[in-house]
Amino acid sequence: MSAKGPVVLVRKETTPDDIHGMDVAKGILTAVGGLTSHAAVVARGMGRPCVVGASSISVDEAKKLATILFEGKKLTLKEGDWVSIDGTLGEVYLGQCKTNEPDPKSHDFAMFMNWADEFRGKFGVRANADIPRDAKQARVFGAEGIGLCRTEHMFFAEDRIPHMQAMILARDEKTRKKALQKLLPMQRKDFAGLFQAMDGFPVVIRTLDPPLHEFLPKRENVMVDIAKLPHAGSKEKKQMAATYGVGAGELKKYLPELLHRVEELHEFNPMLGHRGCRLGITYPEVTEMQARAIFEAAVLVAKKGVKVIPEVMIPLVGDVKELENQKAIVVKVAEEVLSAANLKNLKYYVGTMIEIPRAAMTADEIAREAEFFSFGTNDLTQTTMGLSRDDYTKFSKQYEALKIFKADPFAVLDQHGVGKVVEHAVKLGRKTRPDLEIGICGEHGGEPSSVEFCYRTGMDYVSCSPYRVPIARLAAAQAAIADQSKAEVQRTA
């Protein structure tokens, strides 16, 4: 909450637009949300202390004030006031508490983790990391590769989102390709940073996944601004114009056009809409640009003598034909770029997320094309349970109180339901391709009971946010020990 010095971001709830605010904050505090809310998930990924669902706080973001009801009294926090938070206990303190930075390079920590790794054996632990800085952090915590790089997170940066929007607003392929050309060098640079940081470990890069309207202003906001515009004063108009990045005089023409495109992209259930490989199939030039950025980056880094292992991952595949379509684009670009660089021997892999039930039910066919599977258990939980992660909070308290769900299924993998789908897919996939590399990259990859499930199911690795890598390493060791003890009990019986 301080304007100078360390900042705690205080919000009712966070949205993808807040990513940069969260990035510069030392901690995050929200009034609503649970363990798997946007704030919690992103903060966990960034290793930021975070307290969510502090429901006694009301936040007035315009006035930069937070009001807290505490023992019947109303306290007010303003920008510049000190507040301290404990993300583990979920506590908030007024004033400045003394804090210690954890040290993953300390001798004690390293010794303990080495003990765990001895038992963990071949079972891998990778990290989900989108930018080179996170990848470096992941290595510090012992990650053996990147299990998920969400390329779209790169597009939300301030210098990139205008090009992304231009790409989306383009009415024809030529204009779209022009906008993509601006994004190519930025993606290439990021990928090069990831390959460099991973120095010989594999890097799984997922092609564009979210629906395009996530990159545009919200439909209802544009509608409200259109309703307000005829009555707006010049100051208001100026503010509006700044929001949209156009001149105040252009608003009258620009807003209805923008609304039209936003309406076209509007979806009733975006989670089940035009996203994932469906984007790459309808706009092949997007997949092509991303493949080019990946392999040009691989060439750059390989030429420095660093071993590079790119794994290109196609999201939201439900039918092998979708993967065939996208794989053809990736392979074509890869061969072209690698030939030109005389690096034809550079080995790369093309695989897929398994995140919708149809993919699991037809995993034997998908494994014909896929060189690896990665379970996207966030979406697989949403589709298998017919349950939206963002909407579940509406009735989660009652469901957990009535013990209908033992735990939040987005935090702890629902082994009894979603787990059955995972097991089915592993079985079918390995039937077609016995050496199929299989991992998990959903939030569950860092949750101990879910890690144990992945071990038991015969996966090769789990991938989780960098700060959860030590937990996953430990959980995997525990799973290995439990498995050995079981085997011994059976031998002696």
Next chain:
Amino acid sequence: MSAKGPVVLVRKETTPDDIHGMDVAKGILTAVGGLTSHAAVVARGMGRPCVVGASSISVDEAKKLATILFEGKKLTLKEGDWVSIDGTLGEVYLGQCKTNEPDPKSHDFAMFMNWADEFRGKFGVRANADIPRDAKQARVFGAEGIGLCRTEHMFFAEDRIPHMQAMILARDEKTRKKALQKLLPMQRKDFAGLFQAMDGFPVVIRTLDPPLHEFLPKRENVMVDIAKLPHAGSKEKKQMAATYGVGAGELKKYLPELLHRVEELHEFNPMLGHRGCRLGITYPEVTEMQARAIFEAAVLVAKKGVKVIPEVMIPLVGDVKELENQKAIVVKVAEEVLSAANLKNLKYYVGTMIEIPRAAMTADEIAREAEFFSFGTNDLTQTTMGLSRDDYTKFSKQYEALKIFKADPFAVLDQHGVGKVVEHAVKLGRKTRPDLEIGICGEHGGEPSSVEFCYRTGMDYVSCSPYRVPIARLAAAQAAIADQSKAEVQRTA
């Protein structure tokens, strides 16, 4: 398009609010949409000729004008002009064409259907019908029961929606129960009409399914009206007030309150949100009211000497505990109402929709509680494929052109993917309860290749809109013949 005489409803697209306009129309014509758009699905259910996706038409609903681009010329249709449509060919004619009413009671038709029924044998054909009139129509077409009554369709009627809204806007259980009390006699009357019409055949009644915000004004419209209100003239205010059913003077206070509740109910992915049995679990008084209406209606009709077979169906179950919870409410009310009426021998059934993959994966457990399964293949297709029916149209053309999907999976059951989930559930369900009654009530129940699949999978019946019942009877006969021929080939081989 005529103000007097037969009306053709012309719209850009239809929404659930149009249900009564569609009901009084002789035909429906829309500018956008496909085979499974709202207009097409509802018109099919009502047996109305319907042409959707006539993209050369622009509709100005406020001015009651439709403009048609035809061979480079712009034609204008206004209210009162004649237009004729052919729903089978998808053709639109200016002017009045001569039409013939089909006669399902004719001798030729009856003879043909009897031939089909001889082969069909025990495999049943039921109809989806929400109101007594549709149930009677279904009987005329030979339906042997109702496979799906969507109780929420009854709530959209003009005299009912205010009570439904009062129920939703209620802040406490007492106010909510008061509103429900007003709905009870209306539901009872409808159910009595269904039992009466079905005269000894079973009637499957589904408890409340859609998310509650479907019954409230749209969020973005309320937001825009709030933005407009300070600048609105008295005429505009009056119009607004009429829309919301409050006085013009109340708008200033009412709109923000309404928005607040609409915001609370707003969902990111309503299809995967707070709906189905999740509503009945968080608001048990709703299930209780509906069960009471069902069994009081059953008593009323049974006392007239008509055989009544109620089957109460709980939607969106994913875990047996959800069904246990709702079944307990239904059974308690049933025992109470039937005892009081000295009708303890009246046999009723409690079962569930199978419409999310988790239910299929745990169907053995669910069959412990469920006395019947009915596959809701619309939602099961959405969840298994991770594909929203309403949003699929955004990329359906490309997907079908690239042959990624052989056909629209919402029109023709995806046997290769969704079908595997169905087969799995049938196998597990019958393992627990060998005599489990199994049917289908999704749109696919009236599509020939899907009917054949249901026959092969060992289901007991299909259920479809009344006007598709003859098609389903014929398709079932063809499936039976194909099955016999196969058996004979195997015997002689």
